[in-house]
Amino acid sequence: MARRQGTGEVTISDVARLAGVSKAQAARAMGGYGSVSNEVKQRVMQAAQELGYRPNALARSINTGKSQSLGVVVGDVENPYFGLVTRGISDVARRHGYDVVLANTGESLADEEKAVKMLLDKRVDGLLICPTSRTSHGHILDVERSGRPVVLFDRDISVSGLDMVQMRIAEATREAVQGLIDAGHRRIAYISTLKLATDGFAPGQDLDLSTVSQRVDGICRALEDSQIEVDPVLFQFGASDRQSVDGILGEMLELAEPPTALVASDSLVALDLLLSLKGRGLRIPHDVSVVMLDDQPWAELVEPPVTAVRQPAYDLGEQAATALFERIDGAEGGREIWLTPHVVTRGSVGQPLGQVRQPG
Amino acid sequence: MARRQGTGEVTISDVARLAGVSKAQAARAMGGYGSVSNEVKQRVMQAAQELGYRPNALARSINTGKSQSLGVVVGDVENPYFGLVTRGISDVARRHGYDVVLANTGESLADEEKAVKMLLDKRVDGLLICPTSRTSHGHILDVERSGRPVVLFDRDISVSGLDMVQMRIAEATREAVQGLIDAGHRRIAYISTLKLATDGFAPGQDLDLSTVSQRVDGICRALEDSQIEVDPVLFQFGASDRQSVDGILGEMLELAEPPTALVASDSLVALDLLLSLKGRGLRIPHDVSVVMLDDQPWAELVEPPVTAVRQPAYDLGEQAATALFERIDGAEGGREIWLTPHVVTRGSVGQPLGQVRQPG
DNA sequence: TTGTATGCGTTATCAA
DNA sequence: TTGATAACGCATACAA
Numbered sequence: 001m002a003r004r005q006g007t008g009e010v011t012i013s014d015v016a017r018l019a020g021v022s023k024a025q026a027a028r029a030m031g032g033y034g035s036v037s038n039e040v041k042q043r044v045m046q047a048a049q050e051l052g053y054r055p056n057a058l059a060r061s062i063n064t065g066k067s068q069s070l071g072v073v074v075g076d077v078e079n080p081y082f083g084l085v086t087r088g089i090s091d092v093a094r095r096h097g098y099d100v101v102l103a104n105t106g107e108s109l110a111d112e113e114k115a116v117k118m119l120l121d122k123r124v125d126g127l128l129i130c131p132t133s134r135t136s137h138g139h140i141l142d143v144e145r146s147g148r149p150v151v152l153f154d155r156d157i158s159v160s161g162l163d164m165v166q167m168r169i170a171e172a173t174r175e176a177v178q179g180l181i182d183a184g185h186r187r188i189a190y191i192s193t194l195k196l197a198t199d200g201f202a203p204g205q206d207l208d209l210s211t212v213s214q215r216v217d218g219i220c221r222a223l224e225d226s227q228i229e230v231d232p233v234l235f236q237f238g239a240s241d242r243q244s245v246d247g248i249l250g251e252m253l254e255l256a257e258p259p260t261a262l263v264a265s266d267s268l269v270a271l272d273l274l275l276s277l278k279g280r281g282l283r284i285p286h287d288v289s290v291v292m293l294d295d296q297p298w299a300e301l302v303e304p305p306v307t308a309v310r311q312p313a314y315d316l317g318e319q320a321a322t323a324l325f326e327r328i329d330g331a332e333g334g335r336e337i338w339l340t341p342h343v344v345t346r347g348s349v350g351q352p353l354g355q356v357r358q359p360g
Numbered sequence: 361m362a363r364r365q366g367t368g369e370v371t372i373s374d375v376a377r378l379a380g381v382s383k384a385q386a387a388r389a390m391g392g393y394g395s396v397s398n399e400v401k402q403r404v405m406q407a408a409q410e411l412g413y414r415p416n417a418l419a420r421s422i423n424t425g426k427s428q429s430l431g432v433v434v435g436d437v438e439n440p441y442f443g444l445v446t447r448g449i450s451d452v453a454r455r456h457g458y459d460v461v462l463a464n465t466g467e468s469l470a471d472e473e474k475a476v477k478m479l480l481d482k483r484v485d486g487l488l489i490c491p492t493s494r495t496s497h498g499h500i501l502d503v504e505r506s507g508r509p510v511v512l513f514d515r516d517i518s519v520s521g522l523d524m525v526q527m528r529i530a531e532a533t534r535e536a537v538q539g540l541i542d543a544g545h546r547r548i549a550y551i552s553t554l555k556l557a558t559d560g561f562a563p564g565q566d567l568d569l570s571t572v573s574q575r576v577d578g579i580c581r582a583l584e585d586s587q588i589e590v591d592p593v594l595f596q597f598g599a600s601d602r603q604s605v606d607g608i609l610g611e612m613l614e615l616a617e618p619p620t621a622l623v624a625s626d627s628l629v630a631l632d633l634l635l636s637l638k639g640r641g642l643r644i645p646h647d648v649s650v651v652m653l654d655d656q657p658w659a660e661l662v663e664p665p666v667t668a669v670r671q672p673a674y675d676l677g678e679q680a681a682t683a684l685f686e687r688i689d690g691a692e693g694g695r696e697i698w699l700t701p702h703v704v705t706r707g708s709v710g711q712p713l714g715q716v717r718q719p720g
Numbered sequence: 721t722t723g724t725a726t727g728c729g730t731t732a733t734c735a736a
Numbered sequence: 737t738t739g740a741t742a743a744c745g746c747a748t749a750c751a752a
Contacts, residue, residue, distance in 0.1 A: 059729035
């Protein structure tokens, strides 16, 4: 007589009993390992079918040490860019018979740390992380130390040796900005969601997100190539919503030498930025030129269509997941994979208005 | 001497040994159940810390019967609507200390069935499903029968008794179409991604997606209220990509009595539709009016801004997850929750061009 | 409060 | 090819 109740679900023992074989044989037949005669296999299958038996994957995992699931940690699935990345990951995972445990951290480091812990506790076979911070990465290194493979995607961290799949977006950004310069722009502003740790921004300053860092580098390189001054006031951060974007834009337009071109760090910023411009009655590209550093379908639709840097987001997800599976299958770590975004030229870039220098 | 090697990870036994207490006491201290003296708790915590011990959630789950994770089955996370829903679900889950196993099925019934099986095998504590089909739902009923709670979201199935959270979009659609009628439209077309099982569409026909069914109902009701003929040729399906949308639009414009207003079933269709209109040089709302049955931020940005039905997608996710947790906590099932979308009037609806009837 | 022994549902080992 | 039994890592009933 059992002292404790089971879960009430059908187990392999029930199947074995009905099939008239030992538990071990039934397990072998169901699991497809070891050797079992065709006749027994038939009987077991039949019994399993009849009882509606489904193996308990948890119990299996505890024995095999493999959970057949991947942990994915990302800041914001709501951002269409990450939506697509997630889709790429999920497709590869499904193809491998794995499923995906998704943790959305809202770009909070504390939540990211918690999420990683939870995922490790659940013994995921590997982790895909898009880190919130370049520098606060203790929890990520812990994972590697624990022996479970990790692949970083989209963003870098400040130590090397980990697998990572990234966009080579510095170069594409440089190209896009070169396009602005070629059109005659000298005052080019950059607007990002990233919240700066420091009060103001200084060129060359370390930024805590590699993706933002790359973008800024690309812009600066383009400017320096043409001997154009890098003006810190044209690098604006903390553009987290419509209101802050509008505020930032308003301040920059009041500058003695306002920007003639605006570079939006991603599609969300671009959306708010374009709405703000529209609200102010500014016309693109007549009054101001615009470039967005992440393409989205609607960029083609607005008037004028927006010049953008198109990132292969789905591919990023696919490659990251593929790299992780290679690690799970025993491959060496430390590999870096770089994907190449491309500039898609549309109609939002034109010549700057001849701006008049304020006297004094 | 152990015959089999463990996973190599630190277990509660190791912690117990180092702390100099029994395995049970260590487990109690770590798990926070049963009674343990403060002194032992201290020693155990200390030992766990030192060894870097992390409990194996799988082993715990197998005992408790609770996995602390939710399964989410959805057709397409890439669709921003579902992206937001997922975010809502994920936030509630995290608040409850659960994590989310996400299965993206690409709207394939076979994949949906497989996904549900996998999730059940992994003993998720509950499932949130956005079903691909109203009628092929055996796998969903199986879940309920297995005793694990399910909440359907966004879409209905053809049997009652299950928990479900849905948009009351028939009514909002009726309102939006009423707006078109009020503006003078009589030829109103509807374009949906749904692939029809039958060859053509007949008014009153059963559709396999409740969300599409509701939209069609809303349109028909508005038309009937104004004694306008419901013309099957104005209901077009299978608009899965830009090309097919363009083809559908082309055919409809060649009709003897072409539509003067277009209703896009969701934001993806709307995007393709607007691009197609733009490509053809048709102007909104002068040449044709447009309404989209799912609002997205860019709808406000395009020229003219697009009148849309705004669905509280994040709320849908939140409510669905909340309902599921209530079921997990023992609440009765069979509840239906309805959310109310609203028409957001913008500039894409105008008076129809006086169209000339073809003679003969 | 503590320790022992057993159970969870599976896989792995070993002898038959 | 089979069956008995240990092992996985933890939770829990029971006795101490």
